[in-house]
Amino acid sequence: MYADIIIDISRNELDKTFQYRVPETLACAAVPGAPVVVPFGSRKISGFIVGLSETPKIDESRIKDILSVPEKSEKVEGHLIALAAWMAEHYGSTLNQALKTVLPIKKKEAPKQKKTIVLNVPLEKAKAEYIDFVSRKRHSVPKERLFSAILENNMIPWDFAVQKLAIPSTAIRDLEKKAIVRIETSRDYRNPVKAEGQTNAAGNIILNEEQEKAYNAFASDWDEGLRKTYLLYGVTGSGKTEVYIRMIEKALSEGRQAIVLIPEIALTYQTLMRFYSRFGDKVSVIHSRLTPGERTDQFDRAKAGEISIMIGPRSALFTPFPDTGIIIIDEEQENAYKSEQAPRYHARETAEKLASLTGSALVLGSATPSLEAMAKAKAGEYTLLTMEHRVSERPLAKATVVDMREELKKGNRSVLSRPLEAALNDRLARHEQAMLFLNRRGMMGFISCRSCGAVIKCPHCDVSLSLHRDGRLHCHYCGYSQENVKACPACGSKYIGSFKAGTEKVEEFLQQKYPAARILRMDADTTKGKEGHEAILSAFANREADILLGTQMIVKGHDFADVTLMGILAADMSLNASDFRSGERTFDLLTQAAGRAGRGTSPGEVIIQTYQPENYAIAAAAAQDYERFFKEESSFRRLMKYPPYSHMLQVQLLGADRQKLAAGAQALYGLMAASDATLFLMKPTDARIAKINDVYRMVIYAKDDDYERLVALKDAVVVSLQERRELARYGMTVFFDFDPMGGF
Numbered sequence: 001m002y003a004d005i006i007i008d009i010s011r012n013e014l015d016k017t018f019q020y021r022v023p024e025t026l027a028c029a030a031v032p033g034a035p036v037v038v039p040f041g042s043r044k045i046s047g048f049i050v051g052l053s054e055t056p057k058i059d060e061s062r063i064k065d066i067l068s069v070p071e072k073s074e075k076v077e078g079h080l081i082a083l084a085a086w087m088a089e090h091y092g093s094t095l096n097q098a099l100k101t102v103l104p105i106k107k108k109e110a111p112k113q114k115k116t117i118v119l120n121v122p123l124e125k126a127k128a129e130y131i132d133f134v135s136r137k138r139h140s141v142p143k144e145r146l147f148s149a150i151l152e153n154n155m156i157p158w159d160f161a162v163q164k165l166a167i168p169s170t171a172i173r174d175l176e177k178k179a180i181v182r183i184e185t186s187r188d189y190r191n192p193v194k195a196e197g198q199t200n201a202a203g204n205i206i207l208n209e210e211q212e213k214a215y216n217a218f219a220s221d222w223d224e225g226l227r228k229t230y231l232l233y234g235v236t237g238s239g240k241t242e243v244y245i246r247m248i249e250k251a252l253s254e255g256r257q258a259i260v261l262i263p264e265i266a267l268t269y270q271t272l273m274r275f276y277s278r279f280g281d282k283v284s285v286i287h288s289r290l291t292p293g294e295r296t297d298q299f300d301r302a303k304a305g306e307i308s309i310m311i312g313p314r315s316a317l318f319t320p321f322p323d324t325g326i327i328i329i330d331e332e333q334e335n336a337y338k339s340e341q342a343p344r345y346h347a348r349e350t351a352e353k354l355a356s357l358t359g360s361a362l363v364l365g366s367a368t369p370s371l372e373a374m375a376k377a378k379a380g381e382y383t384l385l386t387m388e389h390r391v392s393e394r395p396l397a398k399a400t401v402v403d404m405r406e407e408l409k410k411g412n413r414s415v416l417s418r419p420l421e422a423a424l425n426d427r428l429a430r431h432e433q434a435m436l437f438l439n440r441r442g443m444m445g446f447i448s449c450r451s452c453g454a455v456i457k458c459p460h461c462d463v464s465l466s467l468h469r470d471g472r473l474h475c476h477y478c479g480y481s482q483e484n485v486k487a488c489p490a491c492g493s494k495y496i497g498s499f500k501a502g503t504e505k506v507e508e509f510l511q512q513k514y515p516a517a518r519i520l521r522m523d524a525d526t527t528k529g530k531e532g533h534e535a536i537l538s539a540f541a542n543r544e545a546d547i548l549l550g551t552q553m554i555v556k557g558h559d560f561a562d563v564t565l566m567g568i569l570a571a572d573m574s575l576n577a578s579d580f581r582s583g584e585r586t587f588d589l590l591t592q593a594a595g596r597a598g599r600g601t602s603p604g605e606v607i608i609q610t611y612q613p614e615n616y617a618i619a620a621a622a623a624q625d626y627e628r629f630f631k632e633e634s635s636f637r638r639l640m641k642y643p644p645y646s647h648m649l650q651v652q653l654l655g656a657d658r659q660k661l662a663a664g665a666q667a668l669y670g671l672m673a674a675s676d677a678t679l680f681l682m683k684p685t686d687a688r689i690a691k692i693n694d695v696y697r698m699v700i701y702a703k704d705d706d707y708e709r710l711v712a713l714k715d716a717v718v719v720s721l722q723e724r725r726e727l728a729r730y731g732m733t734v735f736f737d738f739d740p741m742g743g744f
């Protein structure tokens with residue numbers, strides 16, 4: 001037996017492994033991830049096993065023996081290294097990229113003095129001062145910017161003010177002198193959870209019958225020493241978080257640690273607080289706002305045993321706990337669990353591997369499980385735990401579908417259908433809260449010509465520009481903006497404009513229609529500041545508004561007891577994306593949206609506006625019928641050979657010159673077809689967005705039931721790209737994605 005060994009992981013040139021012989025006496029101990037001591041030149045050095053094989057790669061006489069396998073030394077890193085080796089192979093990245101993803105960055109930053117500018121007077125007083133200030137004829141503009149940013153966010157980081165808002169420090173010091181703001185410095189940032197908010201001591205919740213049943217299934221496996229993978233399929237509001245908490249308590253009581261993945265920290269603030277109020281200081285959090293140094297800091301605490309629960313996005317999977325016992329992935333169907341950089345790993349699959357390396361249980365939770373997870377559960381690979389009812393028997397909201405084509409026929413051109421308008425009137429009169437969900441910010445704000453149908457597009461990207469309140473047209477991909485047009489650039493017609501509306505437009509419309517209503521808007525524009533999300537969500541939770549209008553952000557995870565109406569303004573918007581997962585995504589979004597209404601004591605109502613009421617994803621979501629959706633979707637995927645019933649390799653091709661790229665794509669396609677003649681290959685086509693930032697994009701797909709065959713194809717393409725000179729002249733950059741999550 002031979003072992004591939006990686007030596008000195010701190011070195012940059014990581015991609016090289018060395019082969020050593022495994023002596024009989026060490027055969028049991030020499031497993032992937034195990035630390036080893038080997039002869040290297042004239043020295044003895046330590047390394048890790050990343051793989052085993054039975055064939056020597058070089059002349060056998062030159063292969064040396066492993067000297068020893070130390071008991072534990074760096075066991076934690078051993079697991080992670082074995083995981084990285086698996087990721088590199090499974091996702092077709094280099095070992096170097098995989099190790100960099102998995103291992104914490106060693107370089108320590110000097111502890112940075114963080115300065116924050118904090119509002120020092122009550123908000124109303126500050127507003128009054130602000131109004132007074134801007135009414136002065138010759139007030140300073142940077143100071144006004146600072147003032148309004150502070151009013152909006154209560155606090156802003158000093159660096160952000162100086163670098164991003166371009167506010168001179170003298171202006172800041174000036175407001176400090178007037179005692180409107182104060183400057184706070186914090187040296188160390190030990191526990192980011194604390195900075196997130198206050199705790200509220202929650203009483204111990206008694207699990208209901210369904211929760212109890214789900215938990216017991218897990219607990220009895222656990223007691224028998226079984227560490228399985230579970231799919232906790234529970235409708236929205238069925239109390240999944242409470243079940244996770246009990247499972248974690250179980251693992252913790254035996255001295256193990258827990259990793260909890262949640263899709264997007266900023267949006268699941270409430271969930272975070274529930275963990276924190278239960279486990280207090282044992283919890284830590286990593287999120288995208290931490291610097292690499294702060295992240296390393298949290299990882300060091302995990303390694304040292306100072307904390308036992310790590311909550312975070314997919315990268316929290318790599319927390320170097322000494323003895324991980326349970327991994328939880330909440331909302332496992334979310335796209336955010338797939339990395340967009342090499343290695344393009346999926347957290348669910350990677351967690352499965354990690355669970356087997358560490359002997360952990362894995363719990364996947366969702367109200368709308370991914371096809372991948374449900375297919376495995378149905379096949380018996382995962383243990384299915386089902387919770388069909390909401391906590392306290394609160395009924396699911398009643399859903400109605402409104403056909404917008406009929407509305408148009410009846411002469412209603414408004415974004416609100418008559419039923420939705422009536423329902424809104426009713427809620428406003430009864431002082432109940434409503435949420436309105438508009439798919440994708442600005443997506444509908446595009447400008448088109450009524451005479452010739454031309455759409456105004458970004459000159460650098462293949463997407464339409466959208467009209468913002470500043471009166472200009474903006475590109476959401478590259479940031480380009482231009483003045484609005486008065487006539488059609490294609491035909492000269494004056495009848496050009498924005499006929500459909502983004503969130504801003506809808507907000508304006510609603511405000512005009514309901515002058516007395518208090519409306520909050522939540523989208524990428526209104527949540528830019530650090531506290532943006534929380535400020536809007538807590539204002540709505542405190543009933544400071546009647547209507548919350550927003551994008552995807554309002555749909556997931558939030559628990560507002562007083563919302564009795566959810567209006568979905570255009571259910572189809574995610575359906576038309578040219579991507580085989582768009583049905584799944586639409587079903588997920590609509591089900592989640594419907595799950596927001598009626599979570600308190602009053603029953604909820606959902607109104608789904610659509611141009612395609614007969615579409616199965618929309619119809620199944622309206623009926624809140626996951627089984628029906630799963631049946632339709634899985635037969636479609638089987639028929640078309642899409643994941644999870646087959647596998648798919650997406651080859652992404654980028655280039656600055658359109659002609660050269662098309663020729664290069666064709667050449668590569670020819671090579672691929674020649675390297676595996678019977679494989680199902682799709683001819684190169686333009687990507688869904690054919691140009692971003694002046695870079696052209698094309699794509700080639702390969703499909704096969706055998707994942708390994710696609711890996712072999714990818715390896716062959718990489719070799720061709722390295723060895724064939726003629727390919728270089730096309731100036732192409734090539735990326736690979738296995739079982740992709742998004743259209744490209």
Ligand code: ADP
Nearest residue numbers: 205206207208235236237238239240241242391
């Ligand atoms: P899900 O994540 O399944 O959508 P949550 O975990 O958010 O559901 O739970 C919904 C609400 O029900 C939360 O406010 C939670 O505190 C509450 N809850 C959960 N379990 C119980 C229980 N056994 N008894 C009373 N309330 C509960």
Ligand code: ZN
Nearest residue numbers: 449452488491
């Ligand atoms: Zn025109």
Ligand code: ZN
Nearest residue numbers: 458461475478
């Ligand atoms: Zn652009």
